[in-house]
Amino acid sequence: MKVVSYFIVCALWIIMSCQAKMERQVTKLNSPDLKEEFYVIPGEDEPLDPESIKKGKVLVSYNDCYHCHREESRAKGPAFTDISKRYPIQKAYVDMLARKIISGGTGTWGYPVMSPHPKISEEDAKLMVYYILSLDQK
Structure with a gap:
């Protein structure tokens, strides 16, 4: 016993x-x-086309991005400025982030799950990424 x-x-x-x-x-x-800390990927930024940034901003505004993200502060997902600080503006990261917008994902920023957006074209997703990554240059 x-x-x-x-x-x-x-x-x-x-x-x-x-x-x-x-x-x-x-x-x-x-x-x-x-104060959330995260790793920053080192690398040189490639130049961005101002027209692509404007188109990307419109696409972000018209999709459901702001349900989970904010530009300056964390919501359900990371702040866009935090994303722009983490990734250098390079084709490989633009392609990767565009695929993440389309297919969704988890684990990169902790617990939240990134919902998939299969109706967004790859070209539009890249424009959205250009806008998001441009926020670190302001």
Whole structure:
């Protein structure tokens, strides 16, 4: 009987420890003064066409991007300015981010899931990425 009691006490202790850890993590994530740090990919920026940036801004505005993103602050997803700080303006990253807009994804910025947007053409998605990446140049 002592052994069973010991295992029950240990199991309860483990459950309570895990729950307390989860509560601390949720509090940390919901903290308004949390300064999220993220890695920045080094690289030189390629020049952007101002006309592409304007078209991209219109496309971002007319799609559902602002349901999950804001330009300056994190919403469900990362702020556009944070995205623009992370990625250099290079063809490889523009292509990758355009595919992510179209097919969706998860894990890059933590827990939120990027919804797929299969109706957006690859060309339009690239224009949207040009606009987003241009925000770091302001």
